[in-house]
Amino acid sequence: xxxxxxxxxxxxxxxxxxxxxxxxxxxxxxxxxxxxxxxxxxxxxxxxxxxxxxx
Amino acid sequence: xxxxxxxxxxxxxxxxxxxxxxxxxxxxxxxxxxxxxxxxxxxxxxxxxxxxxxxxxxxxxxxxxxxxxxxxxxxxxxxxxxxxxxxxxxxxxxxxxxxxxxxxxxxxxxxxxxxxxxxxxxxxxxxxxxxxxxxxxxxxxxxxxxxxxxxxxxxxxxxxxxxxxxxxxxxxxxxxxxxxxxxxxxxxxxxxxxxxxxxxxxxxxxxxxxxxxxxxxxxxxxxxxxxxxxxxxxxxxxxxxxxxxxxxxxxxxxxxxxxxxxxxxxxxxxxxxxxxxxxxxxxxxxxxxxxxxxxxxxxxxxxxxxxxxxxxxxxxxx
Numbered sequence: 001x002x003x004x005x006x007x008x009x010x011x012x013x014x015x016x017x018x019x020x021x022x023x024x025x026x027x028x029x030x031x032x033x034x035x036x037x038x039x040x041x042x043x044x045x046x047x048x049x050x051x052x053x054x055x
Numbered sequence: 056x057x058x059x060x061x062x063x064x065x066x067x068x069x070x071x072x073x074x075x076x077x078x079x080x081x082x083x084x085x086x087x088x089x090x091x092x093x094x095x096x097x098x099x100x101x102x103x104x105x106x107x108x109x110x111x112x113x114x115x116x117x118x119x120x121x122x123x124x125x126x127x128x129x130x131x132x133x134x135x136x137x138x139x140x141x142x143x144x145x146x147x148x149x150x151x152x153x154x155x156x157x158x159x160x161x162x163x164x165x166x167x168x169x170x171x172x173x174x175x176x177x178x179x180x181x182x183x184x185x186x187x188x189x190x191x192x193x194x195x196x197x198x199x200x201x202x203x204x205x206x207x208x209x210x211x212x213x214x215x216x217x218x219x220x221x222x223x224x225x226x227x228x229x230x231x232x233x234x235x236x237x238x239x240x241x242x243x244x245x246x247x248x249x250x251x252x253x254x255x256x257x258x259x260x261x262x263x264x265x266x267x268x269x270x271x272x273x274x275x276x277x278x279x280x281x282x283x284x285x286x287x288x289x290x291x292x293x294x295x296x297x298x299x300x301x302x303x304x305x306x307x308x309x310x311x312x313x314x315x316x317x318x319x320x321x322x323x324x325x326x327x328x329x330x331x332x333x334x335x336x337x338x339x340x341x342x343x344x345x346x347x348x349x350x351x352x353x354x355x356x357x358x359x360x361x362x363x364x365x366x367x368x369x370x371x372x373x
Contacts, residue, residue, distance in 0.1 A: 010359070018364060022357045029335075029352040031359030 004040040006032055008048040012055055020055045027051035058316070062309035063302060070301050071294060078290040089277040093270065100266040107259040115255030116228055119159055120212065123230040123248035126165045129154045129248060132235035141240040142169070142176055146184075152177060155246075163227075163250020170208060170233060170245045177244075194218075201229055208233035214252065228252045288322050315344045319351055326355060333359070 002023055009032050012024040028051050030038075038044055108201050133151055134140070145151045155177035157165045167177040173188040192199040196214035204211040212230040219225055229249035237243050253260065318336050325333050338348035 018361070020358055021364065025360035026353040027357035028356070029349060030356050032363050033359065034356070 002036040002038045002040060003046055005038055005048055006051055009035070011052060015052075015055055021053040023055055024048075024051050027054060059309045062312070064303045065289050066305040067298065071298055074294060074297055075290075078293065082290070088275070089280075090274075093274050093277055096273075097266075097270045099212075100263075100270065104251045104259055104263040104266065107262070108256045111256040111259050112228075112252055112357040113191075115160070115252055116212070116230075118255070119163070119228055119248050120230045122157070122159050123165065123232055123246055125156065126157055126248065127232050127234050127246040128274060130167065130244070131236040134234070134238060139239050142238050142244075143240075145238065146176060159248045160250040160254045162254065165246060167234065167246045168202075168291050170206065170243050173202060173206075176242075189241065198229075200268050201231060205231040205233075206246075208243070208245070217251075217351045226252055262288075311340075312344070315340075315348065319344075319348060322351055322355065326358065 008028075009021060009024060012020040014024075028035070028047055035048075068226050130151070133154060134145070136258075140148070145155075153169050154336055155165065156179045159165060164178075164179050166175060166183070167181075168175040168188060175183050175186050175188055177358075178184050178186075188199070192203075193213065195218070198217070201213050203212055204213075210230075210232040212228070214226050214228055216224045217227045227249050228251075229247050231245055231247045234244045234246050313339050315336070322333055322335050333354040335348065335355050338345040
């Protein structure tokens with residue numbers, strides 16, 4: 001569960017380092033641990049995709 | 056003091072206090088209005104009765120006057136037709152006697168006296184027949200004033216006090232005029248018609264009694280309804296119901312605000328204590344509390360991500 005979602009944190013870190021990582025967490029309102037618990041549903045993936053675009 | 060009791064007190068103050076003031080003012084206004092209407096009605100009733108009484112009195116006076124004129128004319132015709140008759144002969148004549156002593160209204164009568172001597176010559180009562188009316192001057196001064204006013208053949212009318220058998224005094228109206236004929240013994244008489252004026256204004260007085268009774272009943276009912284326990288009880292019951300409704304509704308309303316704030320406060324406390332197991336509850340409302348909740352969730356997520364990053368670094372070094 002949540003493996004795709006967790007991968008977005010790595011993408012954010014690669015994109016802009018710690019500040020991008022923090023900003024992603026603030027946009028999706030959850031930590032990596034919380035994302036692991038969520039299913040990789042299309043809705044959740046869309047939320048993360050939109051957040052990544054804002055970085 | 057916490058927000059919940061503050062909100063409850065505020066709701067109670069803004070609802071119960073105006074309700075109490077409005078209730079008090081409404082009772083006062085309705086009392087004043089009712090009393091004003093009742094007083095106006097009483098005034099109108101009294102004016103109507105006064106007008107009716109005056110009109111009936113005038114009507115009674117006119118009837119008494121007309122009766123006096125008619126009887127005087129009948130006596131005049133009879134005396135002129137019988138010029139040989141003396142007063143004594145006329146007194147003995149039942150027909151003339153019946154002309155001279157006619158009834159007026161229900162209890163009144165006509166009477167005739169010698170205008171020169173004021174000795175009553177025709178009266179339905181044997182006690183008054185041939186009585187010198189001067190003897191009544193002291194006992195009935197208002198009556199005597201009218202008799203004396205008619206001396207010299209003058210026409211006069213007016214009210215006088217009449218002493219009843221029970222000692223009470225009632226008003227009578229009398230109309231006096233001269234009989235334009237002389238008996239064979241050279242007697243000229245005056246004729247008077249008199250009766251109680253309340254025979255005519257009695258309907259108005261009866262109506263006045265009924266109106267006064269109705270007004271007393273109405274005023275008593277107004278007083279009872281505005282000052283009685285029923286009105287006060289209604290206000291008290293309404294106030295209690297309002298307090299209960301305000302407390303119940305206010306409690307749930309206030310709790311809908313304070314409950315998410317309390318949960319967010321717990322989250323903030325955990326965050327300040329460095330507790331990693333933080334769960335920020337989702338807020339379903341669309342208000343400022345939702346915005347606060349989202350902000351705290353973002354802040355918590357950011358802190359948690361930083362902590363995770365620090366933990367990863369620490370794990371990598373070890």
